[in-house]
Amino acid sequence: MKTQKLQDICADIFAGATIFANNNLSRDYKNGGYRVIRLADIQNNEIYFKDCLFYNTQDYKKNRYLLQDNDILLSSRGTIFKVAIFNKEDTYKTIPSGFLTCIRLKPELNISVNYIAAYLRRKENSIITGEKNIKKTNDKKPRIQLKLTDIYNIEIPIISSKVQKEIDKLSSEATDYLKKSIQKTREIEDIIFRI
Numbered sequence: 001m002k003t004q005k006l007q008d009i010c011a012d013i014f015a016g017a018t019i020f021a022n023n024n025l026s027r028d029y030k031n032g033g034y035r036v037i038r039l040a041d042i043q044n045n046e047i048y049f050k051d052c053l054f055y056n057t058q059d060y061k062k063n064r065y066l067l068q069d070n071d072i073l074l075s076s077r078g079t080i081f082k083v084a085i086f087n088k089e090d091t092y093k094t095i096p097s098g099f100l101t102c103i104r105l106k107p108e109l110n111i112s113v114n115y116i117a118a119y120l121r122r123k124e125n126s127i128i129t130g131e132k133n134i135k136k137t138n139d140k141k142p143r144i145q146l147k148l149t150d151i152y153n154i155e156i157p158i159i160s161s162k163v164q165k166e167i168d169k170l171s172s173e174a175t176d177y178l179k180k181s182i183q184k185t186r187e188i189e190d191i192i193f194r195i
Helices: 060-065 113-122 124-128 148-152 161-194
Strands: 003-005 010-015 034-037 053-055 071-075 083-086 094-096 100-105 134-136 142-145 155-157
Touching (some): 010 148, 083 113, 113 155
Antiparallel strands (some): 034 053
């Protein structure tokens, strides 16, 4: 099967913004700030915006990190490999933290973001288990350390648009199911809270 390097099908691949805990991070948004997506904000292949922090500073250097609809976020640091798709649902300016890498596909190629995200999840072991990409820490947990060059060179099989559409359909169904499950869990928690 024909493959292409990830960098050849992307308009941009960039590491997230370096933001330190003491850099005006807050749970409340103030005009001119940025919502920051951290590794902890990605669960079950979805971004949970509820617990995101805000970098409440007008820092125009951070504009280069602004996420666009259908950007793929990949954990390039940390102990857990995560992949999620950013869907812009509001007007907040949103940026990824430095532990995430943003992958932005070339729109003119019409490659499914759901396919690329699913493929990256499936190939997790081969992406991160190379000796250069994993570092053992004192507590024996491996730490992911993907460089941009590692991500650029990931080989992506080129599949038919028909198969990509099937993946899109299944991904949409899975997302709907997950959202309904989360809603039902919240309803249960609300009932228990009232007891």
